[in-house]
Amino acid sequence: MSEGVAVVEGVDAGLAPAELAAKYGLDLSGRRPTLRAYTRELWARRHFIWAFATARTTASYTSAKLGQIWQVVTPLLNAAVYYLVFGLLLGTNRGIPNYVAYLCTGIFTFQFTQSAVLSGTRAIADNLGLIRALHFPRACLPIAMTIMQLQQLMFSMGVLGVIILVTGEPVTVKWLLVLPTLLLQTVFNTGLALLLARWGARTTDLAQLMPFVIRTxxxxxxxxxxxxxxxxxxxxxxxxxxxxxxxxxxxxLMRYALMDTVHASSLGPHVWLSALLWAVFAGGFGYVHFWRAEDQYGRG
Known part of the structure; x- marks a missing residue:
């Protein structure tokens, strides 16, 4: 064996490492795949992403006595506090019909983005053991975190629907607009989660700063x-x-879909086009930005 190694060393002594690797068909361990190959790998693991998100959703409230009821109680408590402060004390409810439904819809919708961003920021740092033990596209983690928050939002939307109906809003055909709104918001949130997952993997202190940024x-x-x-x-x-x-x-967009008292004239100009552009930009840029550092995640 030593004689064989000596022969190889003698023959290839003048070759650079890259040339030597190319000659014997070797490849760099942990090398970043092309964007197309990376996307194929990610799609092949779609069932893992969904299962991972579902497991995290189920486990997130197992230690609490009320369990997943907290998914609804938390935004409702926030809505009660914000109604007291902003609606009654500061009077921001003036001129807004059905302020209770208006406020609750805004809180539930924004919390989806807030939770996706915060969980995405910690997606890499909180799963280093999994990253170092198994080979899979690291984008699975922030995407799973966003799906986890979407699952929790779906659980909460039933309660939001009851609030809207109790406060006097009728069921209209506009409710169907919830689906494209959620689709665009999910793509946007996924892009933000991927972007901040890369930044959070390099700067762990970002997780401490983000709650203040999100609140602002x-x-x-x-x-x-x-x-x-x-x-x-x-x-x-x-x-x-x-x-x-x-x-x-x-x-x-969510208020316009669910509330008959919110009219199209109150929306911003080109609102659907703006939502589409934000979703495409954030989703595409966040995905590519995350992929470019694929070979760096989990390394000391």
Whole structure:
């Protein structure tokens, strides 16, 4: 054996490592695949992504006595607090018909984005053991985190529907618009989760900073107030910037779909096109940005 190694070393002594690897058909361990091959690998593991998300959803409240009821109780408690502070004390409910349904819809919709972003930020750091033990596309993790939050939102939407009906809103054909709204928001949230998963893998302190960023974003996203009611008090350029806020766009689309008191005239200009562009941009950019660091995740 030693003589054979010596012969190989003698023959290939002048070759560079890359040339030597190419000559013997060797490849770099953990090498990043092409984007097309990576997408095929990811699609092949779609059942794993769904099963992983479902398992995490089931396990997330197992230690609590009320279990998954907290998926509904938490946004309802938030809605009660925000109604007291913003609706009654600060008076942001003025000029908004059916403010209770308006507020609850905004909170439930924004919480989907908020939870997807926060869980995506920790997707790599919280699963290092799994990453180092098994070979799979790392994008499975932030995508699974987004699906997990979508599953929780589906559980909560039933309660939101009851709130909307109890407060006097009728069931209309517009309710069907919930499906394209959720589809576009899910793609947008997935892109953000992938983007922040890469940043969070490199800078773990980002997970501590993001709650403050998300809270500020929520205050600017029309969860408690309406751009229409404030239009007389804010400059036109500021209104334009607010209408470009993707979180506000999805909030308004969900309200328009579920609430008969929210009319198309109250929505921002080209709102469906804006939602589509945000979904395509965030989803595509986040996916490619995450893929470019695929060979770095899980390394010390």
């Amino acid at each position: 974003w929520m205050y600017l996203s029309g969860v408690f107030w309406s751009v229409q009611t404030l239009s007389a008090h804010i400059p036109k350029p500021v209104q334009t910037l607010l209408y470009l806020n993707p979180a506000l766009i999805f909030n308004e």
